[in-house]
Amino acid sequence: MDATILIIDDEPQIREMLRLMLHDFGYLTYGASTGQEGLSMAMAFHPDIVLLDMGLPDMTGTEVLKHIRRESAVPVIMLTVHDGEQEKVAALDHGADDYVTKPFGTDELMARVRVALRHRRELPEEAAIHAGPLVVDLDRHSVERHGEAVHLTPIEYELLRVLALNLGRVVTHTQLLHQAWRDASYENDGHYLRIYIGHLRKKIEADPARPQFIITEPGVGYRLVDPDAQ
Amino acid sequence: MRKFGRRLSVPSATSQTPKWRVLRPHWTAWADVRSVQKNGGLGGYAWTTGLVALTTLLLWLPRQLFEPVNIALLYLLPVLWSAVRWGLWTSFYAAVLGVMAFDYFFVLPIFSYAVSDLRYLLSFAVFLIVGALTAGLTSSLQHQAQDAHRRETVMMSLYDLSRHIAAVKNIDEVVEAVVRHVSETMGVAVWVALPDSAGRMAPTDHAARSAGPWNPDVLQWVFQHGEPVGFGQRHEPELLYIPLKTEETVHGVMCLGEYGQGGRFDEERRHTLAALAGLAAVSVARVRYEEAARQAQLMAESERLHTALLDSLSHELRTPLTAMMGAVDHLADGQQTLSAESRRDLLATVRDGVMRLNRLITNLLGMVRLESGMLRLNRQACDASDLVGVVLRQLQEVLKNHPVSVSLPDNLGPVMVDEVLFEQALVNVVSNAAKYSLEGSPIEVVFTAMAPVLQIAVRDQGVGINPKEAAKLFEKFYRSPQTQHIPGTGLGLAICQGIVQAHGGRVYAAPNSPTGTVITIEIPWTPVA
Known part of the structure; x- marks a missing residue:
């Protein structure tokens, strides 16, 4: 290569x-x-x-x-x-x-x-992003885990989409907030971010206390990973 | 007594030029003699004359009733009185006057002196002796009373000062108390100079604020020679430098008075001053020695800590290095002969050593940051399950043989902590739980919301603790005697406590039942409405 x-x-x-x-x-x-x-x-x-x-x-x-x-x-x-x-x-x-x-x-x-x-x-033009059993379909705005549909609110989906576009790469709190809310600042709205990430984890993680997909990088941000690639 | 002109700025105007003089002790003797003498002045003689006249007048009318001897005796009264009141010379005067009046008015022939009257010279002699004795006695009594009074003044003054500086712990306060007290007692300006570490006289803060009248060279001289120096007249200096001296050591110099401001120091005041200076010197010495003792104790304590730290550190650093070095050498030597399995084991040893060193260094840096006061909290609303998730992920390797259960109340809401630091605190507690318990034994992490605090209890079923040492566990470098065989520095829980306390919380240890330890972290927490 x-x-x-x-x-x-x-x-x-x-x-x-x-x-x-x-x-x-x-x-x-x-x-x-x-x-x-x-x-x-x-x-x-x-x-x-x-x-x-x-x-x-x-x-x-x-x-x-x-x-x-x-x-x-x-x-x-x-x-x-x-x-x-x-x-x-x-x-x-x-x-x-x-x-x-x-x-x-x-x-x-x-x-x-x-x-x-x-x-x-790769330019992110693919229709769906795969993180192991988790599939984020960017065209249809839908998410599946192990082939089953996961129902997300618009904000949860937006967060997951941003993380998925950066699959494997860390996304800082500020970057997530800006892309998911546009007009938010981390100082004021950081806790919303944590709440929505918590909700998101409850829907896609088997055990939210031991996340497999959305990994916290303490003090920095979050990273969506493919558990099978680890 | 020589008086000195007031205009010190033009000393040449008088014959007595003011001079620096070293004040020798013989002055005291001279002053003592002088103070015994006293003089009633002309008033005393006038009063005595009046008294004799009065006695004569009173005895004149009933003169027929008394024998001359009785009358002569009564003339002793003015002699006694004037001896008591005005001293020796006045009583002699009273004796002469009394004998003459007696002879003239009461001895026949009256209103004249006769040769035969010479027999009354004996009476006259008796009068003189009585007068002299009485005057002497009275004078010595008065002198004693004066002495007693002066001693009392000095004692009071000393007592006051000692009361003020007895409890004072720091040198500046001692100096301030001395300056204030002496200037109140003496009614003059007072400065105290203490030597700096190089032995040069440096004005203390108090003196620096109002520049003293002192001459730096004189100050240094007094400090080096330990003898008082005065400026001005021999017996009435108006500026004094008094060494603050205990035994052979001079601790500083006290300076009193001001050029051209009078403030003369007579013998009595100098006595008082000497006593005050002695007390001040003792106090300064006491505080100095206390400071030195404290310093020495601190040094010893920090030396002890450093030794403990170095012992523990060199052991902790060298152990993994030794293991890694051995494993690497073995791998290099046995490239052809080693089985795949032993190669894997050796590599795992190296990796474990690296992880252990990394944890140790993280803790050491954490301790340095806590101790240096550079710990700044970056508190944010954190999610409790997220905190635990990060901790468990960080400790994956350590916890691979321990089932961990996490119990979290639903809807706990945000926890206001510094994410990174609080995770380090939790990591230290949870990794301890794993370290001090057997492989396979479970660990529980239990969150309990009890507004206004959130409790995080980490329970293990390991070696447990002695309740007596529960508090000691959090001391820096403390290792429990029963777990000496398990490697560690005794830093983990100390750092945990530092971080938790920075969050306004507390952490404590207790035995778990039936075995093991519970470490509980409590931090302030408000439930979401």
């Missing part, structure tokens, strides 16, 4: 580990150790994906991201440390596609890379 991936991280150990891992999965990689270097390589090589460390020595991750976004729509996956949900949300709202938290496993990183590549290649 020969997709190219640009790794921007100041730690040689991490770059080397990522290079080995991604090579084994058949990707071509470039490495950059500073934000500046990363930016020029992004302009020169037009990678298919950028893995961007948030803690670079010369610029903040968000600055690098903004510079990249001025030139290109290449998917950017942020590499972050555990704390700093605000930073993650800011980066996502500035156009990052997703993030992985250090330390991350191969499965997690590869899942993110695959999702990012798919979203880069």
Whole structure:
């Protein structure tokens, strides 16, 4: 498949580990150790994906991201440390596609890379989105689970549609609110979002306390996943 | 007594130029002698004359009834009286006057002095002796009374000051109390200077606010030599520097008076001052030593904590590293010989080690953030089932051998918490429940709404706790003696408590029945109307 991936991280150990891992999965990689270097390589090589460390020595991750976004729509996956949900949300709202938290496993990183590549290649024109046994039919505005129809209110459907369009990818609270309600703000309406996600889970999850489809990313947002692909 | 001109700003105008003088103790002796002497002044002599005249007048009419000896005796009265009232010289004067009046008016021939009257010289001598003795006695009595009074003043003053500074814990308050009290007692401006850590005299806050009249060099000299210094006249200085001295240590310097403002310090005031300065010095020393002791105790405590932390940390960090290192080396060495199964086991060991290190680092960072006061809550309306869902998902690996049941009331409504932090608190409690119980034993998470609080109880059927150590579990680095064999840092529950308290809630532990532990988190909660 020969997709190219640009790794921007100041730690040689991490770059080397990522290079080995991604090579084994058949990707071509470039490495950059500073934000500046990363930016020029992004302009020169037009990678298919950028893995961007948030803690670079010369610029903040968000600055690098903004510079990249001025030139290109290449998917950017942020590499972050555990704390700093605000930073993650800011980066996502500035156009990052997703993030992985250090330390991350191969499965997690590869899942993110695959999702990012798919979203880069496919335009969301398909009539239905499949997340394992869950099917969201965008044409008929209907939802099925294990072949049975699930009845959703318009807002619940709208939320699920936004999540499904970003299947496998995190959607921040703000993004969800803006797309589902248009004129809402997270500060004022965040709790409605939680209530509707709760309703949605009751309808589509087998056990709402152990969700399989709609995963909470604490402090960041939600992610619709395909349980069979995990 | 030398008086000194008021205009200190032009000292050359007088022959007595004001000088800095080191105040030596012999001054005291001189002053004591001076204070014994007293003088009734001309008034005393006038009164004495009057008294003798009165005695003569009173005795004149009934002079036929008395023997001359009796009359002579009665002339002792003015002598005694003037000795008591006006002292030695006045009583001598009364004796002379009395003998002369007696001789002139009562000894035959009256209204004249005769040679034969010389026999009354004996009476005169007796008069003189009585006068001198009485004056001496009276003077010493009065002196004693004065001394007693002065001592009382000093004692009162000391008592007042000691009462004010007995309970004071901090050095600034001691200085303030001393300054206020001494300036009230002495009626002059007072400043106190304390040495900084380098031994240089630095004005305290109180003094810095109103720049003192002191000369910094003199201040330093007094501090170094521990001797009082005065400025002005030898016996009546108007500016004093008094070292606050205990035994051999000088703790500071007190400065009194102001250039050109009078405020002279006579012997009595200097006595009082010396006593006050002594007390002030003791108080300053006491507070200083208390501070030093507190510092030392804090140091010891923090050293103990650091040692505990380092021991526990090095163990906790090295154990997974050792396991990982061994597993990796074994994998590298036995690439050809290892069975697929042992390879999988070794890799699982490495992965477990990584997860354990990651949890440890998360907790350490959490503790640092709690302790540094940088914890800022980002409270939001959260969904309780969502919180539990995230916790259970995060602990998938840990909980794979423990059936977990969650009981949640319907329509609980939103819970106002910081999502990420509160989840960390829950993760710590639930992972503890798994860690301290046997594989396969169940864990229950029970939400109970009891407005105005929401209770979250995590029940396990593990090793349980001793009720006596229930509170200690939440102390930083505390490890129960009965679970020393299970690896841990004693940070998890401390962090949990820090987070829950930041939410205005509390967390406590109790034994579960029949076995195990219940950890209950309580946070403020309002039901939705």
